Amino acid sequence: MAEEIVVPGDFLSVEEEFGAGKNTFEDSEGNIFASVVGTKDFNNINREVSIKSNNTINQIELGSIVIGKIVRIKDPVVTIEISRIEKDGKEQICSFGIVQLMIANVSMDHIRFLRDEFRVGDIIKAKVIKINKFGIDVTTKYPEFGVIKAFCFQCRNALELYGKTLKCSKCGSVEQRKLSSEFR
């Protein structure tokens, strides 16, 4: 039988049957879920379930700094496809993951509409703050998090930063975003 791959948030067991081992987490009701991509490993001796992960690829975990592309914006959620992770100050490839940015986690300031801060196609840097059965949540509340690369809404040219304003050198369009201090 082929080993079944699990992804973060997949249900594994209840605490009465198997305890939460490596690469898993437990919710308040004693349900145990995977926190990384890998294969299930039920240990019948210590009654623990853990996830064997493929160590050659970085996993998205709680606290990970992730980099990805915005694929959908629908208040109150931005959906991001993660392709990179920042580890030891370097960008590295990571396991594919879809994460969500809730409007309440965008900024310290009050945000009215997500479309005032983000556009589909923007590259964003964020931090993982929650992994549960509903998915992976990230935040952009701190200055280093937010949009690191943006594209003109009119012509898709890469926008350039002038002070605090984003401008398209091709068509002259002026736009704004929830910018990261590391905007490129």
Ligand SMILES: [Zn+2]
């Ligand atoms: Zn343009």
